[in-house]
Amino acid sequence: MKILAIDTACDETSAAVTENTTILSNIIWSQASLHAKWGGILPSLAQREHLKRIDWVVKKALDTSHQSLTSDIDAIAVTVGPCLAIAGEVGIAKAKELAKKYDKPLVAVNHIEGHVLSPLAQPRTENPKFEIRNSKLTIRFPALGLVISGGHTDLILIKEIGQYKLLAQTRDDALGEALDKAARMLGLGYPGGAILEKMAQHGNPNSYPLPIPMSGREKEGYFSYSGLKTAMWKIVEAEKKKGKELLTKKQIENLAASFQNTAFEHLTRVISSIIHNSSFVIHDLLVGGGVSNNIEIRKRLRKMAKQFGIKVCLPYTKKLCSDNAAMIDVAAYFKSKEGKFVKNIAKVERLPRSKIGETFPWEI
């Protein structure tokens, strides 16, 4: 089954081709890469940017994979939500157009399901390093899915692929957003989550007393980062005053380490509490989303999971962590196996608040 997938959920314009779960191409066009590596610049007019790039990205995905839309591709897949409405529209319109023009079945995919299943994507070339990891990659259900990104902090119960239940989400800021904002407070630009991680490596995580969010109330099953953000803001302002409005490199490193430490501690505490109190035996934890690139969070999730005898499964490459179309392909592959195609293409529209596991009206 060869599927061409399109994802324009937010900032990135992406298209990919996979054969079952094997990636043949995964093209991501982000505003950040246009403005060199300095990921600070975000899409001005997301929709206009997506419109400008979508054709190029789709063509590149087909060319790189050496597949022809007419003769090789079996189906087209597209993210329908959750998304920034005006951005999502662009991908949906393109997918509908291609499905009609080339008479291919269409699969509508929830973006979060893509992130959850991203650890199942496999590389095209036989990468020996991956084989070792992949040999263990038979997911046993029920499993947990964790999506940590700039827009989401979702813990999901995966009864089996296609059957999900949201167990916990953030009640205010997403984890990635909190990290980006902390970086901004430290003068590391925006989005600075990745630089924050770099700074934190040299800092002492216990140098500033930041409160762990919802401490003692983990059972409530929520993530919350806005209180921590406020506490951080106060400490940064106080530290700035000490040094005539300027922070030293050491201060930045220590603050970065302290913030990460507290933010991650909260995450693992809530997940632990949920696993501990759940009535199922969880076998695996699938992790996706941009923040799962962070080495420290990987370490901590593995450590936490070990206590419960749970295996942590991460995407084989960093590219699969942030928004990309290959993960949409993987989700679409599993949906296509179940026959969950779009019955009426005209009915497909963006669902900005789409929830994982929901049945789309056009699939009935």
Next chain:
Amino acid sequence: MKIIKENKQSVDQIVNVLKDGGLVIFLSGVCYNAGIDATNPTAVKKLVKYKNRPFGKPFSIGVKNLPMAKEYAEMNKTAINLYKSFYPGPLTIVCQGRHKVAPGIESELGTLGIFVTDHQLTTDIVSRLGKPVTTTSANASYQPRPFSLENLFKNLSKKQMALIDLAVDSGKVPEREASTVIDTALEDLAILRQGKVKLKNKNEILSRSEDNTQNLGKELWQKYENYLGKRPLIFALEGPMGAGKTQFTKGLGRAMGISDEIISPTFNLVLEYKSVKSDVELNHIDAWRLQNPEELEGLGLIKMLEEKKMVIAIEWAERVTEAIRKHRDEATIIWVKIAYGKKDNERLISWGVL
């Protein structure tokens, strides 16, 4: 192409080639670097061709010291602080450029990357040339960064080789991480700040908790609910990081009958909600990431304003004051200011109809 070994005379040779608009490969602070005179437009075109990447993708520049950096870029406080605390680098600081370099060096938005290094050869070249040079790794786009000339040439095409005028061999150097890139250009909230809103007939309360702030959202909904239906309703929320703008919207949304969890819209820019109790809708917008006020309309504001049963909550409203104010005829605008109080949990909240 000429290849020379690095020695005392090489700086002169390099500078001569750069002056003629040539492309020189030399070791910079991190790896082998493709250098040109960053003020020479013809040389920039050559470099773009060499790097095999679309025109418009910016290049960072090497300078000899902070005063020289200030000459080419508007270094704000954060940028200066970063320069000082991270010196000798390697670090790339992105600032607002002064447009003194050739086209193609700065980004489309006019930002410029300053490469901070104390690497002797680089600073010597810049000092002698009296102008900044580009500091971009000598590999073509999507190729590995080179740590020796041999390793570089292996991955170059004949076309690319032909574009090099001079290569300076400093031997094989240990692999190093790419320099950290920090964008400070967004730091100046002032760019977007469009004049303060003065509230007439101001109402004010002291909130002592998140619950208090949420509750105010509910109360303001009840107070202004009947304005809706004739015209949409905008809640423009102003206040610093962590003040409670999202908390306010939570209370507002709950009172409107929205059952979904209302979360921060910073990443998504806009989050849409529908009431389960009635036909009212909420669009929750965050202006924090916007770079110019017109982008508010790019997010679909005009369309939203056509809906009479629409409530629009806009966080960081002070960044887009005029873009909101100009819709005074189409919508009822309630401006809400949240400020930190004396005690930790206290917030001073004032509001009024614009």
